[in-house]
Amino acid sequence: MDGFCHTVRMQGQTDSTTAQDPRQKAILKAAFEAFSSYGFRRTSMEDIARGAGMSRAALYLHYRNKEDIFRSLTQFYYDDAVAQVQAVLGRDLPIGAALDQAFAAQGGQIFAALLSSPHGDELLDTKYAHSADIAQAGEARLVAVYADWLRREAASGRVSLDVSAGDAAALAGTMMAALHGLKSPRPSPDAYRSAAGLLAGVFARALEQR
Amino acid sequence: MDGFCHTVRMQGQTDSTTAQDPRQKAILKAAFEAFSSYGFRRTSMEDIARGAGMSRAALYLHYRNKEDIFRSLTQFYYDDAVAQVQAVLGRDLPIGAALDQAFAAQGGQIFAALLSSPHGDELLDTKYAHSADIAQAGEARLVAVYADWLRREAASGRVSLDVSAGDAAALAGTMMAALHGLKSPRPSPDAYRSAAGLLAGVFARALEQR
DNA sequence: TTTTGACAAAATCATCGAAAAGTGTCATAT
């Protein structure tokens, strides 16, 4: 597991900060390891501190408490996902390939690994309980990224928004929801990838200007 | 809430029987009311018996226990959903209308109301814990119904299965999963209907022979 | 400055027994 080196922007109680700091990176990484093997409740600050190579007291110099760390991790995931999807969709690929790669980039990330861990259920609860706001904002950002892309492609005449009567946001929202649905049977990464690819093909065909 | 008058077929521990019997109908209806307002755990056999206008002892003449009642309710939902979807898809409508009506018929039913009740989470857990087999079989039946329809339409040249390389079952499965995804944000019935309609349009466009 | 050991406060856990509620199955009454 790698990739804990991007910019993380906090909100609400959590201060605005970055994970550029190698210490923060180490903490998030240690927290990820601990959460995915023990779950949220069973992970103590001691566990995380030890994993990050520091004392528990030092940990409190960086994060207010366990919830704060989890929220930061959630924020990190969405920042990462948004960046990746944005990168893919900015690459001016054919519709089908763009959606396929965007879906893949979005699915195979940090949080997905967390949620498919042995304690996935509890971590999902935790996500809703402690970072519902971040998740909601993150989903909204993702929807916005897809919607922008749809509008761009529509403007250049490569896609038609007739399906949603021109409403790019509604279409993007439905795309996201449908994509989430593929995760409900807790499929293997491979099965998920293939279903996501199929779904990408469906949306591509539905959108292509004929 | 109405519609407890169809044939219910049990399996496993549950005996094969029907809900034609007005008593059974009354029991299922009472159970539905109780489950949706108290949740599964907090609903006692006494509650259901009273709601169905009989003594608790009489209830045991019809169902082995609470789990049995819940399983029967699950079975009832799927039988109903399959019948409705089958009816819609047998009506030889245009692709878009067929999917739209099928999605609607499938979503606005008994179980959907249960799961969007105040105790939706617990009831969802209950469903997985006590009737995962029925749910899985039901989902499979639904997928099969859609897959059959896809094959029929493909044979008559009205749809193309190119998106899934000719695999009707995979396509049907992805359709179902995507449809499930629309429920994750716990939308209002109206919002769900509109998202389902949009999704139906997307699949219709992707499938239409051009 | 930066980190930590140590402390007090808080939360969690296991255990207990008594009270309450719920379950399943009779013998009996309608």
Next chain:
DNA sequence: ATATGACACTTTTCGATGATTTTGTCAAAA
């Protein structure tokens, strides 16, 4: 035939207890 009251049994609930763990914040050491 059906349905029910009543009985024995099991499960849940609750409050109280103390041991244990965890948390958050210091003053002090490196």
